[in-house]
Amino acid sequence: MTARLIDGNALAASVRGELAERVFALKAQGITPGLAVILVGADPASAVYVRNKVAACEKVGMHSLKIEYPADVAQATVLGKISELNRDPAIHGILVQLPLPGHFDSELLLESIAPEKDVDGFHAENVGALMQGQPRFIPCTPYGVMKMLESAGVPLRGAEAVIVGRSNIVGKPMAMLLMAAGATVTVCHSQTRDLAFHTKRADIVVAAVGKPKMITGDMLKPGAVVVDVGINRLPDGKLCGDVDFDSAKEVAGAISPVPGGVGPMTITMLLANTLEAAERAAEEKQ
Numbered sequence: 522m523t524a525r526l527i528d529g530n531a532l533a534a535s536v537r538g539e540l541a542e543r544v545f546a547l548k549a550q551g552i553t554p555g556l557a558v559i560l561v562g563a564d565p566a567s568a569v570y571v572r573n574k575v576a577a578c579e580k581v582g583m584h585s586l587k588i589e590y591p592a593d594v595a596q597a598t599v600l601g602k603i604s605e606l607n608r609d610p611a612i613h614g615i616l617v618q619l620p621l622p623g624h625f626d627s628e629l630l631l632e633s634i635a636p637e638k639d640v641d642g643f644h645a646e647n648v649g650a651l652m653q654g655q656p657r658f659i660p661c662t663p664y665g666v667m668k669m670l671e672s673a674g675v676p677l678r679g680a681e682a683v684i685v686g687r688s689n690i691v692g693k694p695m696a697m698l699l700m701a702a703g704a705t706v707t708v709c710h711s712q713t714r715d716l717a718f719h720t721k722r723a724d725i726v727v728a729a730v731g732k733p734k735m736i737t738g739d740m741l742k743p744g745a746v747v748v749d750v751g752i753n754r755l756p757d758g759k760l761c762g763d764v765d766f767d768s769a770k771e772v773a774g775a776i777s778p779v780p781g782g783v784g785p786m787t788i789t790m791l792l793a794n795t796l797e798a799a800e801r802a803a804e805e806k807q
C-alpha cells in the first residue's frame with residue numbers, strides 16, 4: 522500500500538468528543554439537543570442507518586426520537602407527524618430517511634420540514650442558501666467529506682476535483698462545497714462518455730455512484746486523493762465502496778476505506794447540525 526489512509530472512524534471519534542463538550546455546555550443552560558428520525562418501510566439498509574443515527578445521538582448526550590411507519594402508511598399521517606415535530610420545542614432536528622416508498626412525494630415531505638430544523642439540508646430553502654454560498658445546514662455526507670479533506674491537509678484552492686455522481690444528497694452539494702473552497706469541479710455521472718479521462722486528471726476524486734468497485738487504480742492520477750462515499754453490499758455479505766480499494770491504494774496518495782471512511786463522518790455531521798440547530802434555538806430564546 523502506498524496511499525495514506527483517511528481514517529473516518531478516528532476523525533469521527535475526535536469530532537464527536539468536541540460535540541459532546543458542546544452538548545454538555547448546552548445542557549447546563551437547560552437545553553438538550555433533540556433529533557427526530559422518521560423511517561418509513563422496512564428497507565434493511567435504511568433501518569441500519571437510522572439505528573446508527575439514533576445510537577450516535579445517545580452517545581454524545583443528545584435526545585433522539587425514532588418514529589417508524591409501515592411502508593403502506595398514508596402520506597398525510599407522516600405529514601401530520603412532521604407538523605407536530607416542527608412545533609415541538611424539544612426537537613431541534615428532523616430527518617426523514619430516504620428513499621421513501623413509491624407512493625410518497627419525497628419533495629413535498631422534505632419541504633414540510635421547518636427549514637430551521639432541516640438538519641439534512643434537503644429543504645429547497647437550505648439548498649438555495651448553500652448554492653448562494655450562505656449555508657444554513659450543509660448536507661451531512663458532503664460536509665463529512667469536506668472535514669476529511671481538511672483533516673488530511675488536502676489543498677483545495679486551484680485543485681482539480683472530480684465528483685462521480687450527481688445526486689441531491691451527495692454529488693450536487695459536494696460540487697457546491699468544493700467550488701466554494703476554490704477547487705475546479707467536474708461532475709461525472711452515468712451518462713459521462715469517458716469517465717477515466719476525467720478521473721485520471723483529478724487531484725481529488727469523490728466517488729458517489731453506488732456501483733461496487735467501479736473506480737479502479739488505472740483510472741487515477743498517481744498521488745490523487747480518493748474519498749469513497751459508496752456503501753455497497755457484495756453477494757458474500759461484505760461491504761465495499763465505489764472504489765476498488767486494492768488497486769486504487771497502489772496509485773492514490775490518500776484514500777478513505779469502506780467501511781470506516783465517510784460513513785461515520787456522515788453521522789457525525791448530522792450530530793453537528795442538530796447541535797448547531799439547538800444552539801441557534803438557545804440563542805433566539807435569550
Ligand code: GUN
Nearest residue numbers: 616617618619620641661
Ligand atoms: N439516505 C441516504 N443518505 C441519506 C441522508 O444523508 N439523509 C437521509 N435523510 N436519507 C439518506
